[in-house]
Amino acid sequence: MPRESTALPLGGFALDRNLPEPLYQQLYERLKDSICSGQLRPGVRLPATRTLAQELRVSRNTVLVAYERLVTERFATGQVGSGTHVAVHNRERRGDGGTPRVTRLPTPPEEPGRTSRFSGTARLMLQATRTFDGRYPASQTAAAQPFVLGVPALDLFPAKLWSRVVSRRAARLPNSLMHVQDPIGYWPLRKELATYLGLARGVSCTAEQVVITSSTRTITHLLARVLLEPGEQVLVENPGFPGGRAALVAAGVVPCPVDVDHEGLCVSSGESRYPSARMALVTPNNQFPTGCRMTDFRRGRLLDWAARSDGWVIEDDYDGEFSSGSPVPPLQQTDTSNRVIYLGTLNKVMFPALRLAYAVVPPDLVDVVAAAQHFAYGAPPVLEQAAVRDFMADHHFARHIRRMRQAYQERREACVHALYDQFGSLVRVMPPTAGTHLVAGFPPGTDEHRLARLSCRSGATVYPLASYHSTGTTPVPALVLGYGATPPEQAVLGVRRIAAAFEQSTRATE
The missing domain is CATH 3.40.640.10 (Type I PLP-dependent aspartate aminotransferase-like (Major domain))
Structure with missing residues (x-):
């Protein structure tokens, strides 16, 4: 039966164990909808995780995962000792123009009459989009989640230094470079x-x-x-x-x-x-x-x-x-x-x-x-090229790489430790020990596609290894995690969300 909670100013809401969506996803969606509609006002304090878990008769981990995702996506703010509050600045979350729209790659039209008007090259490009799209984030919100692939440590990039380099180069860009390249x-x-x-x-x-x-x-x-x-x-x-x-x-x-x-x-x-x-x-x-x-x-x-x-x-x-x-x-x-x-x-x-x-x-x-x-x-655009040349010639590029090597090693170690702390012998992290991503193997019988979907819904963007195979299957179920843009503390939260998704996925197969 659905569990009701009257601790929130929502007029009562339900978490239904019979629905395919995990409980933490249901809780997250209800809270997010209430925040976006203005029903939960900026600054309002949400119930303590233990209290809400008791009222909904769910595990505290379910509430923690929902709250952590709200904080990660900036619907809420959380601080030890002061609780979790609705974020003060959330107008852009209500779709009133505060956040720029993200252009999605098109889905090939199915009507024969329309596709016949396209060139063969256009149809091939649309086919490639349909076949290979979906493994990378399509929005700024998704890109901010833990374990996204292909994104470097933007939090450590020397943005102010880069801005000065670009400004200096723009100020002394000769007229000859503004013409033919x-x-x-x-x-x-x-x-x-x-x-x-x-x-x-x-x-x-x-x-x-x-x-x-x-x-x-x-x-x-x-x-x-x-x-x-x-x-x-x-x-x-x-x-x-x-x-x-x-x-x-x-x-x-x-x-x-x-x-x-x-x-x-x-x-x-x-x-x-x-x-x-x-x-x-x-x-x-x-x-x-x-x-x-x-x-x-x-x-x-x-x-x-x-x-x-x-x-x-x-x-x-x-x-x-x-x-x-x-x-x-x-x-x-x-x-x-x-x-x-x-x-x-x-x-x-x-x-x-x-x-x-x-x-x-x-x-x-x-x-x-x-x-x-x-x-x-x-x-290619000349200003950016000239700025990168200055960035390299002044040795900023080499210093940035040295810093990133150390940071990525620390982030990998944090990710590996979090996986073993949460899963123990159920998970096996595969070589190598460098780069910006890793592959984590799970027990035989694990539905890696379902595990990836549930993890993404809870706020951890991971990728089934099978999706990179031509057959769509692998001998060992595994997930691909990008840790380049995931600081150590965020890796711990992300692995906790994967663990909650794993628990949900395992219950579904029993």
Whole structure:
């Protein structure tokens, strides 16, 4: 039977154990609706967690999870000793224009009459959106939740320093830079990146080979269109990064999943299954999402395959700044046939809205990539490029990376400790020990998709490992957690929400 509470000025409300929604989700929704409608006024103190739990006849953890989500999403404020209060500034939560709207990627229309008016390229892009969307937050609220992937430690970014750098650069930007730009990037930044990549990552290149773009997905899409014919096959990791697959699909080529084991991409399997493939998209230094590092033997096999097939290898080193242990040279350094195109990004090192990434292309590809980028996208924004160049030249970039390495190690340790404290032997955190995300394995029989959905509803954005597999299943149930943007104290709260979701999911299967 529903449990009623009259301790809140809501006229009585119910938590129904027969509904599919977990109890903490029901409580959160009722409180949020009352706050947004103005029924619970700013500054009103909510009942103590023990008191409300007793009245609703639920566990205190249920109330804690609901309250913590209200605080995380700024519907309420909480402080030890003073209780939980409705937030004073919540007008933007009522939808009166205080928060900018978030544009959602479109869902492909189902009516045959409408889709027939689109080009084949447009239909492919819409198909990629439908297939690969949904693994990343679609709103500012979701992006603030614990364990979101692909978001760096924005709370530690030196925003004031960056603002001064941008202001100084804007004040002395010459007229020549406000006119025609090099389509593959601001020359001083390309020189700075070439030096940095040589010293920090062992990439062998000149500044002429560096191409500036907006994201690794953008350059992946461009390279597929330039180097392959429509319908050609590309080897991709399974499990692997969905954004890369989407970029390939939108380019009109066919991503072909190849299994990944503890040594990395199974090159021989890919070659036998897809003999006509002429491109491979890989993350050899920190495979996404498993974290394994490709062995020297597999690297050699991959380079040999590219030479034999007259093909190309796109090496995505998406978090090369934050690797641990003995450094491993990139594929690009050992490539003697000019078959490897090396990708990196500043968006995960600095902040996502910067929209600057880069590629190191073989010398004989520079002209064709420049022409393609010129006609497809145009030159990247010069002010941001010039500011990043100053940020690097003045050594702020190197100091920021050193700080982030230490912070990410601390955040990983906090996340791991919280998982083991909450779950004990029920969970197993898989290697590696670096980067900005981890994979947590759960007992056999766990419905990882349901666990991820319930965790997200309670305010912890996690991702089922199976969603990165082409088959949608994995041998071991597991969740992928991003800890880059999750401070240690927030990791503890986030894991508690996962534990509540796990309890709810387990009860549903009994």
